Amino acid sequence: MTLVVNQQDDTVVGVGNERDGCAYLRVSGLTVSFQQLKLLYKVIFGICLFMLALVMCFMAYDWWEQGGMPDKWDWLDAADTLYAFALMGLTFFCGLMLVVEVVSWLIRRNSVNAARFVFARQMLTLFKQRCGKKAYIQEVN
Structure with missing residues (x-):
């Protein structure tokens, strides 16, 4: 597992599963996901x-x-x-x-919270590319 953690309040923002190459992004606050x-x-x-x-x-x-x-x-x-x-x-x-x-x-x-969301999305996209998978990230609440 690869975790993307918000250092301000130590919450997990994103998770990358290295076994199957899936990535999950937590949507919160004013951030509007693409879905x-x-x-x-x-x-x-x-x-x-x-x-x-x-x-x-x-x-x-x-x-x-x-x-x-x-x-x-x-x-x-x-x-x-x-x-x-x-x-x-x-x-x-x-x-x-x-x-x-x-x-x-x-x-x-x-929004600072949205900037963190975008940064976490970029980190998970890089994780997916490193695993050789499509850059699709599952957004969860």
């Missing part, structure tokens, strides 16, 4: 898709209430509405991703 960011992006993207599906359901309900088949103008109106909503959702998604990335970068840059 948490990926999960956040997936949730935001899912919410945007859900909203688009909801708009499609409302349009289909309006067509059903009218009775009969929708004509050419209904289809064109639906395409225009979906295009505008998809563009708005994509803009919202990208803007929110930008804000999250900037905030997490500022936290990693200005």
Whole structure:
């Protein structure tokens, strides 16, 4: 076992298992792990898709209430509405991703705890490379 220890309070921040080459990193405090960011992006993207599906359901309900088949103008109106909503959702998604990335970068840059997290990640990455394995590090709470 190779331990990465925080010398300020003698807590174990990371563990490298030399037998199987696995590395584990403990996430704590304001530090946001890359897995948490990926999960956040997936949730935001899912919410945007859900909203688009909801708009499609409302349009289909309006067509059903009218009775009969929708004509050419209904289809064109639906395409225009979906295009505008998809563009708005994509803009919202990208803007929110930008804000999250900037905030997490500022936290990693200005927080001492986050700096220790980044340093421990680099140490464990070097450990994995020395073992000849991929630089994948399991992040645990």
